[in-house]
Amino acid sequence: MTFSIVARHGDAYGVAVASKFLAVGAVVPDARLGVGAVATQSFARFAYREELLARLAAGEGAQEALAAATALDEGRETRQVGVVGTGTAATFTGSECNAWAGGVAREEGDTAYAIQGNILTGPEVVEAMEGAWRESAGRPLAQRLLAALVAGDAAGGDSRGRQSAALYAVEPGSGYDGCGVLADLRVDDHSDPVTELGRLLSEWEMYFGKPEDVQPLDGALADEVRERLARAGFEGGDLATALADWAGNANYEARLTSDGIDRRVLEALRAATA
Structure with a gap:
């Protein structure tokens, strides 16, 4: 019912997600400064968010943390999870997730990402998201997450249609009053949620972004x-x-x-x- 990307870019972590599901941002994404980010979907187990972030904070790698958490979950074969830690990434798709379902996880230099989706139009959704992530190298994390989501949506996205999208990201010193929230945006019920999310991100960056392309006042x-x-x-x-x-x-x-x-x-x- 959902496609998402969980990623790290330098010391920033975040998640972007879209779905034919009301208020997907209330369920799927979580991230913690200096620790990592998680997306739980497909019969989502909300407790995975805290469990996985706690394991990452304790020093476990993404693959180790994900393997341990899913091993304790009797419903794991219905779940899909993506997780990124300080240097690692992992994704899990249970055997009972509705088709098409799958994902990819990679670590590349100072970045790492996990892309996953279920009830998708096909594997081309994940492939398009990965391509967009790579092509957006050099841009800020929130913009890269959005680029991946836009590509997945354009490639077909959720086979049932569109309803909601969200983007949550953290970075030291970013956001209002330097609180560390790089972006915290939700489109809960909309006919074109990914496009609307892009509009909101542009507004967020205007209100809470750092100065750019500064010209002297003379x-x-x-x-x-x-x-x-x-x-x-x-x-x-x-x-x-x-x-x-x-x-x-x-x-x-x-x-x-x-x-x-x-x-x-x-x-x-x-x-x-x-």
Whole structure:
């Protein structure tokens, strides 16, 4: 009923998942800073999330942790699980999962991933997800997870249709106030949940992402920003203060920097004062 990717990129961990199932994000994904990430699906055993993360935290590798956890579960042949730890990845598909069901797990340099799905249109879904993951090398983890999910959806995804999707990822210092939550997004009931998840991720990164493509606030750019801030009702005094007041009012304060103005903040200011 579900396809997912569990992955590590450097010291970031996360899960992206989609399904013909209401609020899949409430059941499948979990991740913990400095430890790993887990996806439990196909007659999901919710307890796997804490069990596997606890085993990873205790020093077990992904394969070892997954083998031990499934051995204790009498219903394991109906389950599907993906897990990634500090340097390892593993996936499990029980013999009683509904077809098509399967997965792949690999470790490559500073990344590792487990991709799995059940009741899929075919193995091409997993293959497309793995290809998208590799092709997105160099991009941030959340964007790579989304790219894999988009590819799986385009390749056929859940054979029953679409309903929900989710993305949960953690990274030290990321997110609101540096809390470590890189992304925490759910589309619980939607006709095109993966596309909607992509829209939400773009919004999340705007509100909680780190500054990017920063330009110094001097010369013609400083004049433009000052004029646009005045047009928006934020004028007088120090330019940096006026910009901070406007950005704070729009909830863009995470993207403020003393080095100048973030590209996306500048785009938003231009759009707001066009």
